[in-house]
């Protein structure tokens with residue numbers, strides 16, 4: 001592979017006698033990874049039903065390698081049920097090493113398309129809130145879809161400059177992930193196009209951007225909160241030097257150790273200006289040392305030096321109110337305790353909002369809370385996002401199809417289904433279609449025929465089956 005000369009020289013100076021091993025790995029095949037959505041299924045249960053051979057990724061408890069030449073997990077009904085996310089193995093590390101706890105307020109600053117946000121959201125187990133932001137609104141659309149597919153309802157998807165968010169969320173978050181835009185040197189093997197992009201915008205361009213994003217994010221972290229910074233590049237100016245820049249502006253931050261793995265290499269104080277030995281606790285991932293592409297990670301805790309008053313902007317408009325009658329009727333079949341105070345109704349659309357959010361007037365957003373569905377004349381139509389958030393045992397009217405049933409793919413393609421064998425003659429109303437017990441979407445039953453309500457934009461495209 002033709003690598004830019006300047007890049008080769010830099011890698012020689014970083015890697016010294018390991019350089020040859022690094023270059024050799026360009027001849028090796030890339031690795032394909034799948035991460036189990038533990039918000040929907042345990043790793044043990046997933047392994048019982050996994051349709052392809054999987055090999056554990058040793059440093060990620062819910063990550064597995066699969067054979068990308070033979071398996072097609074993106075075209076499988078379990079993918080449509082949100083049971084897993086396909087992700088390069090090293091890229092699973094940042095979200096895994098940020099210690100999320102249910103109830104946390106979490107910000108993913110550069111979140112699209114959601115590879116890490118889906119894991120952060122899954123680890124909240126429905127408690128607390130995930131704010132997933134990306135400056136690109138077109139990329140944020142994919143992010144929203146992935147979060148909805150994963151069944152994450154306690155979230156907002158924003159598309160803002162991080163600097164603007166600091167006005168709304170001063171010292172608000174318990175945990176922040178910055179998976180920074182970077183020069184992508186660690187991805188050269190996986191994606192040759194990254195080399196061309198590097199020639200247009202290299203480390204100098206990105207390190208400026210990263211410095212601005214990391215200091216803005218720092219202002220949004222609570223004292224005592226934790227921040228994980230990651231890139232998929234090798235250049236010191238985007239890695240160790242970004243961290244020392246943060247420490248120079250916010251001396252109350254300290255670098256923390258993270259759970260180690262034998263393939264991880266230590267961060268390099270010697271390539272920093274300060275030579276701060278704590279940078280040894282940051283992590284470099286090199287593709288010649290483990291089965292994954294190049295990355296850098298730093299985990300930091302914000303100390304308690306400057307206790308500042310928390311924001312007093314609190315979301316208004318969610319006064320106590322009664323559930324609309326149509327919604328109440330629908331929720332008779334749902335085993336959830338809905339708090340009417342969390343409902344936010346805009347026109348026909350009904351959202352269920354996470355609690356305790358600041359007033360976000362003026363912020364560009366794609367989604368605020370879980371879209372429950374739409375209030376039409378005298379009826380409520382549940383949304384695709386609600387279907388993905390429900391567990392089979394939480395809804396009364398279930399049509400559970402085994403994976404082998406050809407109606408699974410038919411349903412995902414948008415067809416009407418004949419379900420005479422599954423329901424009695426008088427049954428009617430909104431049914432939740434599941435595959436092997438995992439929800440796929442809704443359909444409306446009458447006369448033993450199921451009208452398809454699967455979201456058209458999510459349909460299974462093309463011919464054939466999996």
Ligand SMILES: C[S@@+](CC[C@H](N)C(=O)[O-])C[C@H]1O[C@@H](n2cnc3c(N)ncnc32)[C@H](O)[C@@H]1O
Pocket residue numbers: 109110111112113114115116117133134135136139160161162179180181182209213
């Ligand atoms: C490395 S990618 C993020 C990948 C994502 N975390 C994932 O795991 O799927 C970096 C993202 O940063 C976004 N970005 C670029 N500049 C930004 C900025 N100033 N503020 C927020 N996001 C930005 C890009 O649109 C891009 O989606």
